[in-house]
Amino acid sequence: MRHEQIETNSGLMLLLILVVISIGGLVEIVPLFYINETVEQVEGVRPYTPLEQRGRDIYVREGCYLCHSQQIRPFRDEWQRYGHYSLAAESQYDHPFQWGSKRTGPDLARLGGKYSNQWHVQHLKAPRSVVPQSIMPNYPWLLETDLDYSDVAERMRALRATGVPYSVTQQEYDANVKKFGQAVADQLDINQARDSLLRQAREKDFDGIPGRITEMEALVAYLQVLGTMVDFTRYDEGFFTTFR
Amino acid sequence: MSDNTPNAQQKSGAVQTTGHAWDGDLQEYNNPLPRWWLWCFYGTVAFSVLYWFIYPSWPVGQTWLKGFHTVSYTTVDKAGQEQEREHRWNTRALLLGDLGDAARDPQRKAMLAKVEAASYDQIVKDPKMMEFVRSVGKGLFGDNCAACHGRGGQGVVGMYPNLTDDDWLWGGSMDKIHETLVQGRNGFMPAFGQVLKPDQLDDVAEYVLTLSNEAQPGEASERGKAIFHGQTGGCYYCHGADAKGVPSQGAANLTDKIWAIADVPTQKTLQDKKAVLKTFIASGVNNTRVMPAWKGRLKDDDIKLLAVYVHQLGGAK
Numbered sequence: 001m002r003h004e005q006i007e008t009n010s011g012l013m014l015l016l017i018l019v020v021i022s023i024g025g026l027v028e029i030v031p032l033f034y035i036n037e038t039v040e041q042v043e044g045v046r047p048y049t050p051l052e053q054r055g056r057d058i059y060v061r062e063g064c065y066l067c068h069s070q071q072i073r074p075f076r077d078e079w080q081r082y083g084h085y086s087l088a089a090e091s092q093y094d095h096p097f098q099w100g101s102k103r104t105g106p107d108l109a110r111l112g113g114k115y116s117n118q119w120h121v122q123h124l125k126a127p128r129s130v131v132p133q134s135i136m137p138n139y140p141w142l143l144e145t146d147l148d149y150s151d152v153a154e155r156m157r158a159l160r161a162t163g164v165p166y167s168v169t170q171q172e173y174d175a176n177v178k179k180f181g182q183a184v185a186d187q188l189d190i191n192q193a194r195d196s197l198l199r200q201a202r203e204k205d206f207d208g209i210p211g212r213i214t215e216m217e218a219l220v221a222y223l224q225v226l227g228t229m230v231d232f233t234r235y236d237e238g239f240f241t242t243f244r
Numbered sequence: 245m246s247d248n249t250p251n252a253q254q255k256s257g258a259v260q261t262t263g264h265a266w267d268g269d270l271q272e273y274n275n276p277l278p279r280w281w282l283w284c285f286y287g288t289v290a291f292s293v294l295y296w297f298i299y300p301s302w303p304v305g306q307t308w309l310k311g312f313h314t315v316s317y318t319t320v321d322k323a324g325q326e327q328e329r330e331h332r333w334n335t336r337a338l339l340l341g342d343l344g345d346a347a348r349d350p351q352r353k354a355m356l357a358k359v360e361a362a363s364y365d366q367i368v369k370d371p372k373m374m375e376f377v378r379s380v381g382k383g384l385f386g387d388n389c390a391a392c393h394g395r396g397g398q399g400v401v402g403m404y405p406n407l408t409d410d411d412w413l414w415g416g417s418m419d420k421i422h423e424t425l426v427q428g429r430n431g432f433m434p435a436f437g438q439v440l441k442p443d444q445l446d447d448v449a450e451y452v453l454t455l456s457n458e459a460q461p462g463e464a465s466e467r468g469k470a471i472f473h474g475q476t477g478g479c480y481y482c483h484g485a486d487a488k489g490v491p492s493q494g495a496a497n498l499t500d501k502i503w504a505i506a507d508v509p510t511q512k513t514l515q516d517k518k519a520v521l522k523t524f525i526a527s528g529v530n531n532t533r534v535m536p537a538w539k540g541r542l543k544d545d546d547i548k549l550l551a552v553y554v555h556q557l558g559g560a561k
Contacts, residue, residue: 004264027303031303031308034306035303035306035307035308036306036307037307073335074335074336074338074339075339076339076342076343079339079343081387083541085336085339110541113536113537113541114388114536114541115391115392115536116392116532116533116534116535116536117532117534118403118532118533118534119391119392122403123391130391130392130400131390131391208532233540236319236321237319237340238317238319238329238331238340240336241331241334241336241337241340242331243336244300244334244335244336244337
């Protein structure tokens with residue numbers, strides 16, 4: 001093909017530019033889909049329960065990710081401040097994932113268990129009432145708005161289409177029982193989605209309002225599970241280096 | 245200013261054109277890159293090939309070229325044995341090497357080992373170690389505890405206890421503070437709103453106020469005393485017969501003027517103080533007052549450092 005032909009045919013030029021610039025991306029990204037070690041083989045990582053998933057939707061809706069990342073990088077300072085670096089395995093069921101490097105507030109990848117439910121409720125309602133220097137916005141409506149869980153099954157079905165193992169058939173359910181245990185498998189069953197959501201909310205009462213299920217309930221349920229699924233004491237630290 | 249005369253260079257033929265002509269007469273100079281620049285460029289290309297073999301690079305089938313560069317690090321296995329290991333270069337191995345690298349900050353490393361090995365008594369008596377604890381502890385406290393207990397550990401009345409006074413719910417000795425940090429705490433006091441009648445609540449509140457000399461003993465407080473120390477209230481179970489609190493229950497000392505939960509000091513009149521206490525006793529403390537457990541979340545030596553740090557904040561016992 002002659003130089004001149006390309007330069008005088010903008011359609012062809014556009015196509016060739018696309019081919020050239022996608023090479024870099026393709027070489028870096030595509031192999032990750034078939035390289036065996038991309039996702040570490042660790043135990044404990046499971047999809048979110050219906051309540052946690054609704055909380056995650058609210059997290060995304062409110063744009064928390066604009067100020068908070070959920071990705072601890074393998075650097076000394078991050079290790080000391082936030083804890084163990086994030087594993088690929090830990091976000092394998094995240095759609096969309098919440099990685100990033102924009103940190104106006106702290107990273108939240110290992111937030112679960114760090115604070116009490118009560119603290120989260122108070123902090124989300126009015127951050128400055130517990131952290132006077134905070135620049136985080138108030139989210140008072142989370143506590144005032146009842147959670148809409150009418151479409152939770154549909155939301156799970158959508159995620160299932162992307163490969164998250166929420167179960168519909170008995171066969172899928174059985175596979176989940178085998179992989180995650182009965183209690184978790186029940187939570188991942190789309191047919192029981194609403195019941196599981198209600199059960200978890202009633203049992204744990206994350207928002208501290210016994211009779212109600214607010215958006216706060218779901219969001220705090222989600223925050224409290226972040227980074228807690230993998231039990232790092234079960235692994236020798238050197239183990240994770242073998243995957244990279 | 246444009247100059248329409250043809251370039252002198254072009255005239256003399258020193259610089260060639262690329263040979264294209266657009267719109268009939270529009271031409272382009274061909275100025276080749278300087279030699280030295282070109283050779284540098286070829287050099288970097290050659291180096292990149294070398295680089296592929298040193299660092300992880302190309303995907304190959306289900307794996308990738310891993311590179312022959314290695315990093316060494318030490319890990320501590322479950323039995324506490326240090327193990328020297330070597331691993332091919334990657335950011336995770338690099339981090340482990342970095343964390344264990346004594347050369348990077350030898351003083352800090354040595355100090356940390358010293359504090360780890362020392363007993364609490366030894367740490368407190370050694371000004372150098374205490375200085376270290378203060379500086380490192382401040383950072384740890386800021387990252388993990390300040391959100392609840394406040395930057396300086398002053399707490400929030402009713403929600404998060406003040407760690408700088410000498411009133412302790414669970415005990416203020418180094419060991420007790422350490423225990424608090426390791427396993428977490430969750431204060432519980434039953435709600436008496438259903439158990440006690442309004443006038444009984446009134447009496448018992450009155451009695452509690454006399455304990456710290458906020459009120460003068462009288463008829464009402466005598467009735468309250470009976471409730472406190474009898475089966476009706478059973479308060480002495482947790483708060484002790486002397487009402488000085490029972491640390492194993494996390495029950496507050498009611499005889500000092502320090503209030504952790506019931507916001508008595510900011511109330512002006514006796515009536516208001518009593519009202520605050522009544523509301524508190526009626527509702528009790530359910531499982532909302534949670535001090536998280538830090539074992540597993542923080543490293544053991546960090547917990548030890550924090551215990552000393554909290555201990556020296558003020559009201560150490």
